[in-house]
Amino acid sequence: MREHPVQSADGTQVLGWHTDADGPVVLLCPGLGTMPEAWPALLLPESGVRVLSWYHRGTLGSARPVDASRIALADHVADAVAVLDAAGVERCVVMGWSMGVMVAAELAALHPGRVSGLLLAAGVPGDLFGAMLGVAGVPRAVGRRLGVLTARAVRAFSPAVDAVLHRVPVNRVTATLMQHSGFMLPGGADADEVAKAVRRFLGHDSGWYATLALALADVPRRELTGVGVPVTALAGKYDVLADPRQLVESVACLPHARTRVVPTSHFMPLEAPEVIVEELRALVRRVEAVERARGAALTGGSRPPA
Numbered sequence: 001m002r003e004h005p006v007q008s009a010d011g012t013q014v015l016g017w018h019t020d021a022d023g024p025v026v027l028l029c030p031g032l033g034t035m036p037e038a039w040p041a042l043l044l045p046e047s048g049v050r051v052l053s054w055y056h057r058g059t060l061g062s063a064r065p066v067d068a069s070r071i072a073l074a075d076h077v078a079d080a081v082a083v084l085d086a087a088g089v090e091r092c093v094v095m096g097w098s099m100g101v102m103v104a105a106e107l108a109a110l111h112p113g114r115v116s117g118l119l120l121a122a123g124v125p126g127d128l129f130g131a132m133l134g135v136a137g138v139p140r141a142v143g144r145r146l147g148v149l150t151a152r153a154v155r156a157f158s159p160a161v162d163a164v165l166h167r168v169p170v171n172r173v174t175a176t177l178m179q180h181s182g183f184m185l186p187g188g189a190d191a192d193e194v195a196k197a198v199r200r201f202l203g204h205d206s207g208w209y210a211t212l213a214l215a216l217a218d219v220p221r222r223e224l225t226g227v228g229v230p231v232t233a234l235a236g237k238y239d240v241l242a243d244p245r246q247l248v249e250s251v252a253c254l255p256h257a258r259t260r261v262v263p264t265s266h267f268m269p270l271e272a273p274e275v276i277v278e279e280l281r282a283l284v285r286r287v288e289a290v291e292r293a294r295g296a297a298l299t300g301g302s303r304p305p306a
Contacts, residue, residue: 001036001043006054008082010070015061016054016083021045024284025089028053029080031098033209035060037196041273048281054083058208071215076103077110084114093287095119097269102126102219108227117287119280121234122268124246127221134243148217151210158207165206170199185238188264188271223250230286231257232279234268241266
């Protein structure tokens, strides 16, 4: 995995990263503040795809925008486009996890020519906070309110939060405890891989992290009506942060969408990496078949009359 600077449309310099594996290019829209360590299977040469991604504004080496308000959904989409442009990629499969599902879906809506397929994992395309605790039967309005209040509290008390989190020792014991916390599931992920991801995640400025999340609080719930490319939606059956029903419902209007409920928590890339790779490869094959069919139709349609 290699990192490289990318300048976005508003001049903000974000830090991109990419793998060097052979295969079709896939743009990964990451979960908020997450890092490559959260995707161990995609970092391996045998993944079968070349991954492009980036770190969100103000996190993990990416600069904060000069205009602090430039952290809306449209700005994250602009960063995604900048990553594609910097790599010279015009069109590719796009995948998203957690908050990245919102970015991937918005990218497909605003720039359909850049997206040849969508893989959406453990997230929702809108109403970020309203998707919380839905798996536990909490009404959407209540989950939304609790999520917003929690994020505001973290932002307000971020110095104290950071004083604790930045001193938490992260090792196999810590990782195992997290896997029994309810946010993750025991036995689903390798403890060493969890520790790698958590170690970097706890180093965030929690106030800025909460600010990024709150900037997306008003993005409404949406269905992916009009998306004309192959779509795969992977929902975590025990996901307390992104209601699996909302993800499935968001693609129900698409007759070509494939949905799969995976027995994981929100942290599907760590708990079921083989499912991610399996479904991504299958989506790439579907996209290639569609692209070939479109090419053949265009070629056939352009032939002169006999």
